Amino acid sequence: MSHRIAIASDHAAFAMKSEVAEWLRERGHDVLDLGTNGPESVDYPDYGFRLGRAIEAGEAAFGVAICGSGIGISIAVNRIAAARCALVSEPLSASLARQHNDANVIALGARLIGIEMAKACITAFLETEFLGDRHQRRVEKLSNPQGA
Template sequence: MKIAIGSDHVGFELKPVIIEYLKELGHEVEDFGPYTSERTDYPKYGKKVAEEVVAENFDAGILICGTGVGISISANKVKGIRAVVCSEPYSAKLSKEHNNTNILAFGSRVVGIELAKMIVSEWLNAEFEGGRHQNRVEMIKEIEKEYNR
C-alpha cells in the first residue's frame, strides 16, 4: 500500500515512529511534513495529505496532531475524504469496515506509541464490507454534493 502521512509540530515526534512501523509492515510511505518540530498549523498538513489521497496518488493517509481532531476536521473539508480520528483500535477497524474511511488520524497527546501502532494495524488490516454500508457511504457522498464541498 502507498500511504501519505502528515502531522503538525505536536505529532512530529510520533510520526517517524509510525513511518518506520508502516515500512516494517511492507508499505510505501511518503511524509508530507512538517520536517522540523517548529510550531506550525495542522490544517496545512491535513489538506496536503487529503488532496494526495483524493487524487489517488496514495491508497490511504495517516495524520497526527495533538488530539487528531483538528487535523481530521481539516482533511474532511476535502471532497471525497472520510477521515476518522481514533484513540483505540476497535473504532479504527469499524471505521474502515463500515464507513470506508480513507484517512486515519490520532493524537500524540492521547495515545502512546504501542497503542498508535495497534490502531494503525487494525485500520490497515480491515476491509470495507460494502452491502448496507455502501448505501450509507453513498449518502455521505450525496451530502458532499449538496453542499458543494
C-alpha cells in the first residue's frame, strides 16, 4: 500500500534522511521532504515541529523523523497534539508503536542505528495496523491529557 509520508531531519541525519526518502519513493510512496537540505548545522526542533504540523494539517498520513539520537526530534514532534511519535531502534518497537499506540510518526537515531535497521523499522511501522479496541481509549487520552 502506498502512503504519503513526511520526512524531516537535522544535519546529523541528513544523509540517512536522503537515503530513506529515495528508498521510500522507490517503493511507491509519495514523500514530503521537510528538510534539512544539507549537512550544515540546524536546530532539530524546527524540523520536528514542521513534521508534526504536516501530520496535523493532513499533508501526510505518516512521518519519519531523524536526528542524531532520535530523542530531540521525537520530543519536538510530540509537542504537536495530532502527532504520536515513537522513538524506535528495532522492528518490534516499530510494530508495537503502530499496534498499541496508533503512532503516526517514528523517530530514528542516525548515530545509533544503520540504514538497513532504519529501513527494517520503517517497513515494520508501515506494514502494521492499529489494533483499536481497548487501545483506542488510551490513544484518545494521549491527545486529551486534561481529561485523564
